[in-house]
Amino acid sequence: MKQRLTYAGFGILATLVGMAAGHLVASLIDPASSPVLAVGSTVIDLTPTPVKEWAVAQFGTADKPILVGSVMAGAAVLAAIGGILARRRFWLGASVLLLLVVVAAAAAVLRPGAGPLDAVPALATALTGVGALWWLTHAASAADREVESDAPGPSRRGVLIATGALAVAAAAMGGVGRLVTGLRADPSDVTLPKATDPAPAFPRGLEEKYPGIASFRTPTSDFYRIDTRLSLPTQGIEDYTLVIDGDVEEELTLTFQDLLDMDLIERDITLTCVSNDVGGPYVGGARWLGVRLTDLLDRAGVGGSADQILSTDVDGMTISTPLDVATDGRDAMIAVGMNGAALPREHGFPVRMVVPGLYGFVSACKWLTRMTLTTYDEQEAYWTERDWAIDAPIKISSRIDTPKSFEEIGSGKTFIGGVAWAQDRGIGKVEVQVDGGDWQTAELGPSAGVDYWRQWYLPWEAESGQHTLTVRAVSQEGEVQSPARAMPFPEGSSGYQQIIVRVG
Numbered sequence: 001m002k003q004r005l006t007y008a009g010f011g012i013l014a015t016l017v018g019m020a021a022g023h024l025v026a027s028l029i030d031p032a033s034s035p036v037l038a039v040g041s042t043v044i045d046l047t048p049t050p051v052k053e054w055a056v057a058q059f060g061t062a063d064k065p066i067l068v069g070s071v072m073a074g075a076a077v078l079a080a081i082g083g084i085l086a087r088r089r090f091w092l093g094a095s096v097l098l099l100l101v102v103v104a105a106a107a108a109v110l111r112p113g114a115g116p117l118d119a120v121p122a123l124a125t126a127l128t129g130v131g132a133l134w135w136l137t138h139a140a141s142a143a144d145r146e147v148e149s150d151a152p153g154p155s156r157r158g159v160l161i162a163t164g165a166l167a168v169a170a171a172a173m174g175g176v177g178r179l180v181t182g183l184r185a186d187p188s189d190v191t192l193p194k195a196t197d198p199a200p201a202f203p204r205g206l207e208e209k210y211p212g213i214a215s216f217r218t219p220t221s222d223f224y225r226i227d228t229r230l231s232l233p234t235q236g237i238e239d240y241t242l243v244i245d246g247d248v249e250e251e252l253t254l255t256f257q258d259l260l261d262m263d264l265i266e267r268d269i270t271l272t273c274v275s276n277d278v279g280g281p282y283v284g285g286a287r288w289l290g291v292r293l294t295d296l297l298d299r300a301g302v303g304g305s306a307d308q309i310l311s312t313d314v315d316g317m318t319i320s321t322p323l324d325v326a327t328d329g330r331d332a333m334i335a336v337g338m339n340g341a342a343l344p345r346e347h348g349f350p351v352r353m354v355v356p357g358l359y360g361f362v363s364a365c366k367w368l369t370r371m372t373l374t375t376y377d378e379q380e381a382y383w384t385e386r387d388w389a390i391d392a393p394i395k396i397s398s399r400i401d402t403p404k405s406f407e408e409i410g411s412g413k414t415f416i417g418g419v420a421w422a423q424d425r426g427i428g429k430v431e432v433q434v435d436g437g438d439w440q441t442a443e444l445g446p447s448a449g450v451d452y453w454r455q456w457y458l459p460w461e462a463e464s465g466q467h468t469l470t471v472r473a474v475s476q477e478g479e480v481q482s483p484a485r486a487m488p489f490p491e492g493s494s495g496y497q498q499i500i501v502r503v504g
């Protein structure tokens with residue numbers, strides 16, 4: 001039994017060393033081709049929509065580390081079996097490791113936008129992993145022979161040396177891989193020109209006077225991040241191009257500088273993810289800098305048949321946007337800046353799309369490299385293939401930020417506060433209901449335009465006991481937030497947020 005455990009450990013250690021080697025080689029080629037990440041990404045793409053929604057609801061943005069952890073755990077189980085088998089028949093055990101590598105190589109090569117070169121990290125994993133297993137099993141069997149012959153010798157130490165050296169090697173390769181990724185061109189090296197059409201001065205939000213309410217502008221580092229990626233693209237600006245093709249008079253290929261040379265608009269726009277539950281965190285407000293979408297489309301000259309802009313990212317991931325909505329006069333843009341700086345890699349460096357009023361999955365393509373004017377009949381985007389809606393305007397919604405659900409607060413003078421959004425229409429009113437009583441009109445914070453969320457608060461004389469608080473928003477056009485409960489799939493959640501608080 002002890003022997004088995006030891007060999008299971010050998011299998012796991014060998015696999016770890018192999019993974020670390022693959023990760024290091026991938027950091028030089030393309031981080032996404034790292035065996036663990038490639039398998040993880042394939043799992044994401046193959047996961048049925050309901051399961052994915054469940055994972056997002058259950059784990060939030062921790063879903064990615066959990067997925068990577070699960071892939072590693074699965075690999076560890078197989079690696080342990082491989083290690084045990086390798087004790088008696090080395091190549092049988094090694095073939096289990098090799099099977100894992102073949103799966104990883106296939107995942108890396110079959111990713112959209114990948115090529116044969118993306119199999120190299122898996123190859124490095126195979127060589128290192130099998131080599132490590134060979135070293136460990138040979139050191140151990142040498143030690144076994146010594147025990148049998150009762151001759152004291154250095155081989156037991158040999159096992160320790162092999163184990164220690166391999167563990168250190170795995171950690172070192174992991175560290176170097178991280179360093180290499182960090183060395184790549186940084187968005188903070190990019191200086192952006194000023195907007196030709198700047199946004200008005202940004203008003204001071206309510207958050208200082210009414211603590212607990214989400215800050216009026218979401219700090220970039222706190223901005224929610226939702227995408228299908230496990231590693232960030234390493235796209236730089238020197239070799240960046242944006243292609244506009246499909247049903248256009250003239251196909252365009254623009255460099256990053258070409259985009260900066262055009263007129264730039266600056267707008268305050270609130271993004272929202274379709275996966276945001278009522279009361280959820282996947283919404284944030286930022287100041288975006290970019291080229292007006294219609295300026296670009298006019299340059300290319302859109303033909304008569306297109307009804308969809310199919311955006312493609314650096315890796316071939318696609319996002320669809322309804323052409324008529326994006327060009328109806330709203331401030332849709334191809335953004336290069338966020339909150340006064342270049343886009344961070346997490347949020348689409350160097351270039352992304354932002355369309356006020358549409359959920360991110362049908363508009364906000366990050367790491368954008370191509371816009372194809374086409375039709376929904378002809379081409380389907382990533383989420384369209386997964387049965388999500390194609391026309392997905394953001395639903396009017398409101399959220400209570402303070403007090404928190406199930407919070408215990410002191411009785412007396414206090415306030416209820418939060419945010420509300422109805423992009424492209426603007427918030428007209430926010431109403432709060434305490435214990436099912438009359439809808440009371442909340443005070444609104446300053447406005448940064450119809451595409452931006454609005455903070456709100458309602459002074460409240462809190463009496464001891466348990467209370468139910470409910471919020472709803474009304475747009476400037478008088479459209480009332482829908483009370484009908486809906487799940488995020490397929491076109492966004494609806495219903496009123498209701499929380500319970502205890503007043504002491």
Ligand SMILES: Nc1nc2c(c(=O)[nH]1)N[C@H]1C(S)=C(S)[C@@H](COP(=O)(O)O)O[C@H]1N2
Pocket residue numbers: 223224225226227228229271272273274313317319346347348359360361364365366367
């Ligand atoms: N290339 C790419 N762009 C993408 C996504 C993606 O998975 N890949 N996710 C979209 C979704 S679902 C949303 S809600 C927004 C989120 O943008 P953020 O991460 O900058 O907040 O990006 C959109 N753009």
Ligand SMILES: [Mo]
Pocket residue numbers: 226272273274275359360361
């Ligand atoms: Mo999203």
